[in-house]
Amino acid sequence: MPRGLTALQESSPEGGGSDYIRNIKLLDDREFTTLRFLTDAENLYYESFHRNMVDGAFKGFKVCLKSTGQPCPMCAMKDNRPSTQFLAWVYEYDHFFQAPTENAEEVTLGKSKSRKAYKRTVNEIRLMRYSNAHRGGLVGAVEEYDTLTDRTFKWVRDGKRGSTRPTYDLRSLKEGAIPDELKLLAETLPDLEEVAFGRTERLDGAPAEEQKEKIEKYATRDVSPDTSVDGDDDNDDTPYDDDEDDGPF
Numbered sequence: 001m002p003r004g005l006t007a008l009q010e011s012s013p014e015g016g017g018s019d020y021i022r023n024i025k026l027l028d029d030r031e032f033t034t035l036r037f038l039t040d041a042e043n044l045y046y047e048s049f050h051r052n053m054v055d056g057a058f059k060g061f062k063v064c065l066k067s068t069g070q071p072c073p074m075c076a077m078k079d080n081r082p083s084t085q086f087l088a089w090v091y092e093y094d095h096f097f098q099a100p101t102e103n104a105e106e107v108t109l110g111k112s113k114s115r116k117a118y119k120r121t122v123n124e125i126r127l128m129r130y131s132n133a134h135r136g137g138l139v140g141a142v143e144e145y146d147t148l149t150d151r152t153f154k155w156v157r158d159g160k161r162g163s164t165r166p167t168y169d170l171r172s173l174k175e176g177a178i179p180d181e182l183k184l185l186a187e188t189l190p191d192l193e194e195v196a197f198g199r200t201e202r203l204d205g206a207p208a209e210e211q212k213e214k215i216e217k218y219a220t221r222d223v224s225p226d227t228s229v230d231g232d233d234d235n236d237d238t239p240y241d242d243d244e245d246d247g248p249f
């Protein structure tokens with residue numbers, strides 16, 4: 001029996017919930033993920049964003065229209081200064097949690113195998129979307145290797161859950177060219193500008209408008225409107241990464 005939007009989307013012919021763009025998200029101290037960049041340094045997308053607050057609720061980020069040369073109504077709002085973020089496509093391999101987590105198995109880390117972690121195999125495309133303040137690791141990697149795409153990396157959070165000032169460390173893991181199948185997959189991904197402007201929220205680049213229609217269609221079938229629409233099983237109730245932790249950028 002369908003349990004809301006996610007279930008409906010999963011059973012839909014298009015393949016469903018997993019098609020929604022999901023962000024790399026590290027929420028706790030020492031949580032990390034292993035990944036590969038599909039977007040190289042010269043194609044990272046930088047843009048200035050406002051937090052889109054609707055009735056006090058965070059509804060994702062909106063591009064500051066000033067950066068397109070237009071007047072920006074959001075700039076006129078109180079306490080909503082725009083901030084720069086960078087966007088990149090990555091392929092996430094494994095996600096390591098510090099505490100027992102659903103769909104994650106206990107593993108040991110480090111040379112002495114004395115550190116425990118909980119590993120979840122992901123193997124999916126993710127959007128890396130962070131405040132410009134966190135670009136340092138990427139800049140360092142490019143200085144070192146001239147590219148982001150010739151190796152896998154570990155992306156580690158330093159900063160306990162809820163911290164207003166976490167930092168992120170990018171460490172080289174293993175050198176090696178992008179596997180062909182990932183290269184092909186990367187070519188099918190929507191332009192980062194389309195994502196930044198909210199014109200698509202899906203990996204296949206389907207227009208966001210179509211998605212809204214779908215949601216309306218499901219809503220009329222008595223499906224709970226509270227259900228996640230991004231197929232995320234992490235109690236995430238928006239398709240966006242509310243990077244609340246980072247405080248003012």
Ligand SMILES: [Zn+2]
Nearest residue numbers: 064065072075
């Ligand atoms: Zn603005």
